[in-house]
Amino acid sequence: MLFSGEQLVWGLLFTAGLIAVVEEWRISLLALLTQYALVSFLLSGFLSPPLALAKIATGGVIFFILCPTAWRGRRKPPAKIASQEPTFATSFPFRLVGSALMGLIAYGLLHQYPWEGVPTPLAFASNFLMAMGLWTAILGRGPFRMGLGLLTFQIGFELLFTTWERSLLVAGLLGLVNILLALAIPYLEAVELARRGVER
Amino acid sequence: MTPLWIIVVPWIMAPWAYLFRRRSAIAALLSAGTSLAVAVICFLLPPDQTVWILGRGLLFDPWRRWLLLFLFAGAVLLFLYSWHLSQGWSFFPFLLVTLGLLAGSAMVDNFLLAVLLLELAGITLAFLIQGGPRADPRVAMGYLVPLIIAGSCLIFSTHLFDLVALYPEDLVSVRLAMTALTLGFGILLAVVPFHLFLPAVAQEAPPMVATFLLGFYQVVALSLMVGLLDRQPWLGREAFDVLLVSGLITALGGGVFAFLERAPGRLLAYGAISNLGLILVGLGTASGVGVAGAMAHLINRSLAIALVAMGWGVISERYGGERYAMPMGVARALPWATLGYILGGLTLAGFPLTGFATRWPIYLALLSHNPLYTFGLILGGLGIAWGYLRSLTPILGRGERSAGGKEPLLAALMIVTLVGTSLLLGIYLDYLLEPLRNMVEGFSFIVG
Structure with missing residues (x-):
């Protein structure tokens, strides 16, 4: 094994934190792709190798779906609409403090509801990803950021659920949910960019 | 005839509805016709059947029969209404896809x-x-x-x-x-x-x-x-x-x-x-x-x-x-x-x-x-x-x-x-x- 389970969990916590705190699209997208890879490595002990590989492939597909949209929206919009103006709730310190609180909540939940048969680090990583995903989705000002939050939430949820349910059909449908979600994000982001006056 | 058609037919027709999405008359009639056909299938199929796919059962009992009939009959109205009053470019194909998914959700045991x-x-x-x-x-x-x-x-x-x-x-x-x-x-x-x-x-x-x-x-x-x-x-x-x-x-x-x-x-x-x-x-x-x-x-x-x-x-x-x-x-x-x-x-x-x-x-x-x-x-x-x-x-x-x-x-x-x-x-x-x-x-x- 290239990395230990603990290192993979730390990697997941770090990438989820990056997505929640940093708004830079390149960092967020790379962090998301890394998350898919880390989850696949982490679950390789539970899943058959093809299924673990399928999870990495899903992450890759999602990355390539989201990349063009993120690239198109990289330029500063010439005309911002009122709701896009920065507020305290979307500022870096608020996101940082909020993310730390989410981490505490995830830790608290771990002790409140320990899952039988699920290793503690994996359960914590799952709780943390779900909490950070929700936090990012709630604070996101546009479809792209909200979508990244939702995908992070889904990664956290699948991390936990895959340890219980290892059916190929269910894994396939969950992957389809993620891909369809990833397809909706660029569609909605494109409309958002058009509304903000960014030319394609 | 198998109840599987109730799920599959809308999916087969969705790409065709997508092709004709700019011609609302054709897309509306195609989509409404598909929904009507599926509604007729729901009505004619004898209830209390189970179809097995990948080891999972698809049930078609009287309860599901009426539910699906209601779903597809309603969709006929929505498609026909959208003929002259546009509901967006994606309406016809995506609604057909959604109908197939919902039918699957209703039937899967x-x-x-x-x-x-x-x-x-x-x-x-x-x-x-x-x-x-x-x-x-x-x-x-x-x-x-x-x-x-x-x-x-x-x-x-x-x-x-x-x-x-x-x-x-x-x-x-x-x-x-x-x-x-x-x-x-x-x-x-x-x-x-x-x-x-x-x-x-x-x-x-x-x-x-x-x-x-x-x-x-x-x-x-x-x-x-x-x-x-x-x-x-x-x-x-x-x-x-x-x-x-x-x-x-x-x-x-x-x-x-x-x-x-x-x-x-x-x-x-x-x-x-x-x-x-x-x-x-x-x-x-x-x-x-x-x-x-x-x-x-x-x-x-x-x-x-x-x-x-x-x-x-x-x-x-x-x-x-x-x-x-x-x-x-x-x-x-x-x-x-x-x-x-x-x-x-x-x-x-x-x-x-x-x-x-x-x-x-x-x-x-x-x-x-x-x-x-x-x-x-x-x-x-x-x-x-x-x-x-x-x-x-x-x-x-x-x-x-x-x-x-x-x-x-x-x-x-x-x-x-x-x-x-x-x-x-x-x-x-x-x-x-x-x-x-x-x-x-x-x-x-x-x-x-």
């Missing part, structure tokens, strides 16, 4: 797979909610967030079912399963206080998409819940108490919000939410009369939602995209659309001859629980009535005539047909209630 298919259908609906460049994309995104949370809660509950089956005496698992189900279905059905996303969606989405979401998607979600109550007896009386209380809060809350609302889309959403609360109360009584009344009201509610949305769709289209207020003097320019809007609204409010008939069995079933609850439901209806009666002032006032000409004939005909159906349902309810009563008697949770 596995709660986990049903939830996953319902979630997929919900995400596909996000493309339709956006509709075009005019709507705010954050509304569609704001719809996806609760959908994903609800889906995760319901998927998670399936693991807890296994735990409860293994350790029935473990109360923590039972409580957690109840919480996950309450949250999941509460968010999915937009039960108060989880309803906040729905009014914005109904306001921003094209009218037929809002109709599909409120009047059909939620019906499939509700049928999934009923199926679960039927098959998981350990949920017990507590689940029905939750339904009763949450239904009452939703019926009353929706009515209060409708009372305060002026924007037609949001008013429709609050009316639909309040009526959904009434249906939950009917289910919560767990009595034959109450549950049959809830089923009948589910049909009446969908008809009313379609009527309001069709009327409002014509009005907003003819008045240059007016969306946040009722234009002045609409009744003179667009009489049939106005009739549909007002009558649909009054049906949602539970007025005599329209919505009251299907509310009555629920009121009756509720009297044995607590007469005060009935009063709460009536109060909720009054809030909706006020919301719609208030819009009569601009409707009947003097204003500019419609700039876009007369009402589309097909839309007017459909509105008149739905008005007639709604009135007939109000007058001859027994013809619907008796078969429904016989059908619901088969549920394991019915107590009297």
